[in-house]
Amino acid sequence: MLENKKIGFIGGGQMCEAIFSGIVASKIVPPQSICITDVNADRLSCLAEKYGVNTIVNTPDAAGAKQVIAQSDIVVFSVKPQYARSILQVVSSSFQPNQLIISIMGGITLEYLEEFFPANPVLRVMPNTPMLVQKGIAGISAGSKALKEHCDLGIELFNLVGISYLLPENLIDPLTSVSGCSPAFAYMFIEALADGGVEKGLPREMAIKLAAQALAGSAEMVLQTGTHPAILKDNVCSPGGGTIAGVRALEKGAFRATVMDAVDASCARMIEVGKKA
Numbered sequence: 619m620l621e622n623k624k625i626g627f628i629g630g631g632q633m634c635e636a637i638f639s640g641i642v643a644s645k646i647v648p649p650q651s652i653c654i655t656d657v658n659a660d661r662l663s664c665l666a667e668k669y670g671v672n673t674i675v676n677t678p679d680a681a682g683a684k685q686v687i688a689q690s691d692i693v694v695f696s697v698k699p700q701y702a703r704s705i706l707q708v709v710s711s712s713f714q715p716n717q718l719i720i721s722i723m724g725g726i727t728l729e730y731l732e733e734f735f736p737a738n739p740v741l742r743v744m745p746n747t748p749m750l751v752q753k754g755i756a757g758i759s760a761g762s763k764a765l766k767e768h769c770d771l772g773i774e775l776f777n778l779v780g781i782s783y784l785l786p787e788n789l790i791d792p793l794t795s796v797s798g799c800s801p802a803f804a805y806m807f808i809e810a811l812a813d814g815g816v817e818k819g820l821p822r823e824m825a826i827k828l829a830a831q832a833l834a835g836s837a838e839m840v841l842q843t844g845t846h847p848a849i850l851k852d853n854v855c856s857p858g859g860g861t862i863a864g865v866r867a868l869e870k871g872a873f874r875a876t877v878m879d880a881v882d883a884s885c886a887r888m889i890e891v892g893k894k895a
Contacts (some may be wrong), residue, residue, distance in 0.1 A: 620647055626655070631656075631697075640752045649672075674686055695719070695721045699895045718738070728742050732763075741759070758785070760784070772784075
């Protein structure tokens with residue numbers, strides 16, 4: 619369904635780039651079918667040169683955003699949530715009822731979005747940055763005017779850059795914490811593992827690659843085997859061995875409880891951001 623669709627992005631930040639770069643890499647949607655608007659002309663110039671997408675510089679009166687809307691079948695709002703109201707107020711009247719609206723603005727609810735777009739199908743989506751390498755995750759919630767065909771279109775779009783899940787909106791913030799925020803947690807873990815290796819004499823570059831590959835392989839084991847991670851962990855822990863000694867050290871440092879606290883804190887902040895918008 620995407621082959622003949624024009625996709626517009628309002629906001630050209632890092633998450634936007636992660637999404638459209640993965641889409642371009644999939645070769646299902648050609649770069650000339652994608653248009654991005656942003657206030658940063660230098661940023662747009664770099665994106666156009668790197669990916670071959672169309673770009674339009676936005677202005678204070680949102681003329682660029684309105685041009686993108688006029689030529690797009692699907693419009694993705696990817697601005698920071700604190701700017702949501704200002705941009706939505708200016709451009710909402712520029713939409714036709716048949717245009718699909720997708721919001722990746724963190725914390726911005728479907729109810730809030732539908733105040734501005736009462737006649738349009740709206741999807742609220744929470745992506746993550748690994749979409750840049752087509753290993754992303756997206757949680758998708760549908761608004762009151764979104765039909766199955768719109769949900770299918772959203773799923774098709776985000777499956778180009780990973781996997782997606784259609785779920786009730788009350789689970790979007792928890793999903794954000796587990797998949798949207800967790801890449802940062804994973805990078806911290808990789809860095810910490812590498813630091814430990816460097817302390818024991820490994821070269822820094824090698825230590826980082828070792829840690830990253832170990833996490834990538836471990837994640838793939840969970841996904842491909844369907845085995846509970848606790849069982850996979852037990853399989854690595856030989857009696858009296860080095861792994862169980864390391865596990866004990868992590869437990870002593872409240873590793874699992876700290877990770878759970880991080881998920882809880884991230885979820886609470888996303889709810890807070892949505893209320894402020």
